[in-house]
Amino acid sequence: MKRVRYPAEFKAEAVKQVTERGHGVVDVAKRLGMSDKSLYLWVRLAKEQSSAGGAETSQLKAEVSRLKAELKRANEERDILKKGRNVLCQAVRVKCAFMAEHKGQFRLSSMCRVLRVQRSGYYAWKANPKSKRALADDVLLASIRQSFDDSHGIYGSPRILRDLREDGMACGQKRVARLMRQAQLRSVRGYKRPRYRVGLPATAAPNRLQREFTVTLPNQVWVTDITYIRTHEGWLYLTAVIDLYSRMVVGWAMNSSMATELVLDALTMAVWRRRPTGPVMIHSDQGSQFGSDDFARWCKDNQLVPSMSRRGNCWDNAVAESFFSSLKKERIKRHIYATRQDAKSDVFDYIEGFYNRIRRHSHLDQLSPLAFEQLRNGS
Incomplete structure (x- = not known):
């Protein structure tokens, strides 16, 4: 049996599924498709390092x-x-x-x-704690909370005001807005795109993929892109590398910045896990990270052939866009993580514990990426 080498970040996140999220070792090992003995060893080593580092004089x-x-x-x-x-x-x-x-x-x-x-x-x-005005505000706030809860947290002060007036309550929008602000009742809003700094235009590689998203062999064409995840600490950026053969996420990396190192870390994981024996086309958009000299040199050293979408055309990289859409709809929708680490752990669980191994994919005849590869390889 071929020995699998796991990246350090993969080991760390697998251990956190046991030590921080409270899952059992056997359950986590089964979901990640690995030996529970290896995971027991990783957990024990992590605990030993923690106890050694926590000793104080x-x-x-x-x-x-x-x-x-x-x-x-x-x-x-x-x-x-x-x-x-x-x-x-x-x-x-x-x-x-x-x-x-x-x-x-x-x-x-x-x-x-x-x-x-x-x-x-x-x-x-x-x-004598409350004035007559304060007592009236309490009555009004109870009705505001009821309207807010009935809307599942979607309504702001203008729509809640309409509800109150239909119920026969006399009040103004500014008063409703003030009471909502004091009670910290905030309506749900969608994602706001982060502001990007405009740099020098990158030297684009030709579009070698030409939207040919069906591939008959593994490690022939990979696609990659970057997305963002909202947390209370700020934006968390995710780079994913997907093999078009099985739609499996073969590499990923997360960080608080969009530097080129984020992309190179994801590609390093992909090369380490897949170990391609020949050249691999790597398709991306024309982001500055993919047009940098570091990216070009890294691709040349690792037998990756760059291919880039036309500027501003998201359909040329539709598979990566589709994956990010599924991630946000199925796991991140209407969810703002407290910390970037919470977001990392949840995204790791989605990619390695659900998407690659369990989630059925319509392009793969309702098989998961891992099941598709195992069926094609006869293993």
């Missing part, structure tokens, strides 16, 4: 404790300012309401100091 612990004590007050004030930034310029009643809401999270003395509210003033407010 008693002197370091004492120093850390001292620094934590010194920073406790500063961190608490910072967190108060972060959570209360919207009430810093508001009336005392608004600040007191914020303090009452976060009393279990922050010390009252710290909040009074940061928000510049007297403790006696806070207790006076507590005896």
Whole structure:
């Protein structure tokens, strides 16, 4: 049996499926099509490295404790300012309401100091917390929440205002917008394309593919492209390399920037995993990453023959575009990840655990890419 060599990033993400996402070793190994013994070994080595790196001397612990004590007050004030930034310029009643809401999270003395509210003033407010206007706002906010939930989070203040008025409630759009903003009710919006810097035009390779997307042998034609994934930390960029023979994603790479290294990392994985014995056509668009000298030299050194779509014509690279569309519709739709690492793990699970091994593909007679290759190769 031929021994499979896995890239380091593949190993790291496979281990995270066990240690961070809580999946069983046997289950993960089965989904990734690998030996569970190898995955057990990777997990054990990762734990040993973590425990060795986490050992601290008693002197370091004492120093850390001292620094934590010194920073406790500063961190608490910072967190108060972060959570209360919207009430810093508001009336005392608004600040007191914020303090009452976060009393279990922050010390009252710290909040009074940061928000510049007297403790006696806070207790006076507590005896009579809400005005008639505030009580009316509470009633209105309940109706706003109901309309917002009924729309599955899609409606903004103009449409919610229409709902309220149809129910006989008298209010204005600015008031509805203010209450939604204070309650952090935000309507769902689509993706916004990131802004790209315009560079010098690349020297384009000829379009050798000419939309011939049906290939009879593996490792003859690969297509590649770059897409973006939205996270709360910023954009995460994904490069995928797809073999037109089976539509399998044979290489991928993710990073926070669109540098040429992102593309080269994905191609390195593809060459490492597939080990082609002859020249391979690599088709892409005319992005600056694919027109760079580094890309051209790398292709020449690894027997890859560049082919490029016509400028502005996405149909010339329809297979890569179709994959990214499936990824976003089936896994990322209406989902904003908290961190780039969360997005990486989820995309890894989609590509290696679902798309390549399980997802049925209409072009492959409803077989998965892996099943198609195994059937054609007789294995």
